[in-house]
Amino acid sequence: MADHTSGKDTALDFCLATGEDFEGVMAISGDVYRGMDYLPLRYHPWLQDPNRRTFVAKREGQVVALESVLIVDDGQTAVEQGLRVAPWERGRNVAGQIQSFVEDFLKSEFPAVKIIRLTRIENPPLGLLSKYRLLHSKAVLILIVTPGEVQEIIHSLIPRLDKEGLCFQQPLTLGDEDVRRIYQNEYVITKLLPATMLIQSWLPIHPKQSNLDYLLTQGITWLADKVEAPDFLSLGSPPFRVPLEDNSFRLDIDLFGTDPRSAKMHFLAQLLAGTKAMKEGVVFCALYMELALFPVLDVFTEGIKRYDLWKEQLVMEKEL
Ligand SMILES: CC(C)(COP(=O)(O)OP(=O)(O)OC[C@H]1O[C@@H](n2cnc3c(N)ncnc32)[C@H](O)[C@@H]1OP(=O)(O)O)[C@@H](O)C(=O)NCCC(=O)NCCS
Known part of the structure; x- marks a missing residue:
């Protein structure tokens, strides 16, 4: 050693x-x-x-x-x-x-x-809190799935929607032009984006043209409940390899909006989109959502194994 x-x-x-x-x-x-x-x-x-x-x-x-x-x-x-x-x-x-x-x-x-921004998990060091302003906090839920069981999971969760009188509606996949238009829309920025910020897989940025151009090169799945005046949006990272064990992957799903029904449908659609090209491995599917949605998705995903790692995602910034 x-x-x-x-x-x-x-x-x-x-x-x-x-x-x-x-x-x-x-x-x-x-x-x-x-x-x-x-x-x-x-x-x-x-x-x-x-x-x-x-x-x-x-x-x-x-x-x-x-x-x-x-x-x-x-x-x-x-x-x-x-x-x-x-x-x-x-x-x-x-x-x-x-x-x-x-x-x-x-x-x-x-x-x-002029600004330094960062994301941290819950309970950051006090020294950090004294230097940075806390802009927003989202809840995190990490589920462990294998690609082979995704269909089964979806078939077991859709009846939970039915029980609530909801029928599954596939969110829409956005093309590049939709993304630019929707994420720069004033209503979307103020109503759906926390602290007017787009947080993609722990990267907190303003939905400016240059930032969107950057994100559009990252292989993200962009979903919306509708293309005109959407009330719910989500981003799914491509699954990426992590060192936890052989063949383990992380899939980050960022949810924007507070409607519980849309949150469930976006989760199902992103899980399916993220895993559809995978044949094997273990996927750690991390969901980032407004705090009020946590109990809803926690109950909805009951029965799926959890990875108890992070509880919250905090966004902070300070002047340089
Ligand atoms: C978190 C970590 C980087 C701290 O490193 P360290 O050198 O032991 O830090 P110290 O405890 O000596 O603190 C030194 C300074 O760094 C700051 N600091 C500590 N943890 C920090 C963090 N997570 N983010 C930013 N600053 C941090 C402290 O506030 C302190 O500054 P202050 O005296 O002005 O308050 C280290 O424990 C580590 O590598 N952990 C594993 C990876 C990790 O969790 N990274 C952080 C999140 S991305």
Whole structure:
């Protein structure tokens, strides 16, 4: 086992992450999000993204922390993602130091950035709450399914709709032009998007043209209850591999709106869309919804196994 006790008092070096740092970054990431970490898959694409800068902190040449920022909102906001510190370095303000380094970098290289935004789970550190404004909080429910049982799940849940006097109505799939029109509609922004923000798979951004253009390259399934004046919208990420166990995938489903009936139908439609091309594996299907919808979907999905990991998704920001 590596000896991490020496050199703890030597200085940290901060630099842009490179492909060669991958092994070092993975070596500090083993316990991150209890196996639901997206970084193994996204690390290399992140390095290629012109709107993103990813940094590592090293001690004596060894990676001990990572932090990444994506420039969004037409260059005015940096969304901070991926923060992690090596387990043997925690509790010594390494997170504080890498964040300060990144903020100084933004001030000098991206002077138009005025806001730093991030998402966190429930019970964030008090120090974070004193620096950032809490903009919104959504509930999270993570279900465990296999692609082979999705049809069965859907057939067992549709009768629950019938019992409530509802019949399943397939939400509509939006094309690129619908997405641009609907998500920039004032009614949709103020009524459906929390804090006027579109949160896709933990990425909180304003529905500006440049941000939508970016999301439209991400293979997302965009659904709406109707194309004119919609009352409910949802986004489904493509399922992506996570390190929890062999062949495990995460499917993130973001729900926008408060109507319980639409929430159930969007969940079913997104689950089906997300898993239809899959033959095997285990899918951790994470649903992000307004807090009031949690009890509704919790009861509706009774019988499906849960992964008890996150309860809430908080969106916070501060001035740079
Ligand atoms: C969370 C984590 C990055 C904290 O690293 P650390 O170096 O041990 O942090 P410390 O406890 O020494 O705190 C140092 C500073 O960072 C801040 N900090 C701690 N956790 C933070 C978090 N999750 N997000 C942002 N800042 C955080 C603290 O508020 C503190 O600043 P303050 O003194 O001004 O209040 C580390 O425990 C870790 O890698 N955990 C696993 C991955 C993870 O949960 N990442 C965070 C969410 S993306």
